[in-house]
Amino acid sequence: MSPKLEKFVDQLPILAALKPNRREADGDYYEITMEEFFQKLHRDLPPTRLWGYNRQVPGPTLDVIQDEPIKVKWVNNLPSRHFLPVDKSFLMPDLPEVRTVTHLHGGETPPPSDGYPEAWFTRNYAEVGPFFEREVYEYLNQQRATMLWYHDHAMGTTRLNNYAGLAGAYIIRDKYEKSLNLPSGEYEIPLIIQDKSFNRDGSLSYPKQPDNASEDLPNPSVVPAFFGDTILVNGKVWPFLKVEPRKYRFRMLNASNTRGYQLHLDSEQPFYQIGSDGGLLEKPVKLNMITIEPSERMDIILDFSKYEGKDIILRNNLGPNADPENETDEVMKFIVSKPLKEQDKSVIPKRLSTIPSLRANQISAYRNLKLVGSQDEYGRPLLLLNNKRWADPITEKPRLGTTEIWSFINTTAFAHPMHIHLIQFQVLERQPFDLDRYNEDGQIIFTGAPKPPEPNERGWKDTIKATSGHITRVIGKYGPFTGNYVWHCHILEHEDHDMMRPFKVIE
Structure with missing residues (x-):
């Protein structure tokens, strides 16, 4: 248990936007370094050992403009040993203990820059994973204005690297949003x-x-x-x-x-x-x-x-x-307690945007994807997707530009936040089923009608709560790139221990 710490004694840090290292003809260029350092997290705590992007936790905010691409070189300057407990029992034992790869969560990103779990690299790129392709990542920013985030996604150590501090905000802006006169x-x-x-x-x-x-x-x-x-x-x-x-x-x-x-x-x-x-x-x-x-x-x-x-x-x-x-x-x-600087002329608009429904699209595939609980060889809880491990052959291969409905069938006793790389999807519904009956004989017996998404879930989503004993259905259009991507539970302890599967967008 942590030492008793007094609350509300430290001021909230404001996360400043990072300036590019240089401006190039084809987009701003950034170099962001992962390093071990010490940072004071509370007035009464000694400085804490952390891993951070550019020696800060959270990492610097990347603040970019829609349709203006940027390039980022992610540099690993971390030690060769982790300061958190590394379990090598469920991965290839000869993997380097400290490996990193940065994923732009929610980004519509080409595969070499997506942060595929096996595209990891070590300090100064001394060792690289089988999917490593490039040192400089390209982010095209050809999507709606929003806040994404970037974080480590290295195979088997995502939970440790994120907990150590490797995460930061990424904001895309556009002219339309600016015209709404929101607080800024x-x-x-x-x-x-x-x-x-x-x-x-x-x-x-x-x-x-x-x-x-x-x-x-x-x-x-x-x-x-x-x-x-x-x-x-x-x-x-x-x-x-x-x-x-x-x-x-x-x-x-x-x-x-x-x-x-x-x-x-x-x-x-x-x-x-x-x-x-x-x-x-x-x-x-x-x-x-x-x-x-x-x-x-x-x-x-x-x-x-x-x-x-x-x-x-x-x-x-x-x-x-x-x-x-x-x-x-x-x-x-x-x-x-701060005095009002000037009259607040910002507004909360009655209408914000238009979100065209994907329901009218031709559906190319309906995929039933079970979230399943089991045990590994040590008797530890092992949560799997469709009862498959990461290393099993790819089974989800949507075609470029097609629309699919994925149904997350949660047969476990708790909710899982399910994330699909590359796309933003729309939530269709959740439908309850008899979980006790399923655990007895494997049958899905519905216990109620489908429920529409909550009002605040009716926009574009890349992560959705798949409720226990429910089928959560989402609809997404797969593109704009082909190649290898990932879908997984975003509880990081689950993700690391094989609740993650590859998928491939094909021509």
């Missing part, structure tokens, strides 16, 4: 939410083995889930933000390994959600609570104009049976 400039702030645990010396704590591990289990051993006991936002433990009595736009990202959040404000004021993973919704959705799974993004507006002089806590609803000692029920504090 200093009133637009990314919020990257993570949970961590600490030792008394300030070092990160991460379990070497599952609770009550048997003597036969490898040591270290992958754990089935990780829930830290401390919440960080933008790299600070339980921070505060002083705000003016006006509207602010917050780009929220859940960058935690496993934890989902149910966020609400103790002032009982609403969130106005204006966007999701793939950009603006058609119209704002007024919510009293936001549920956000690992890797999902929520673009929201908060209006503090009626709360001058108030302190407002962003809370996380842990449910009625929560442990009273669990302090993860609070996330950060807003202090409405």
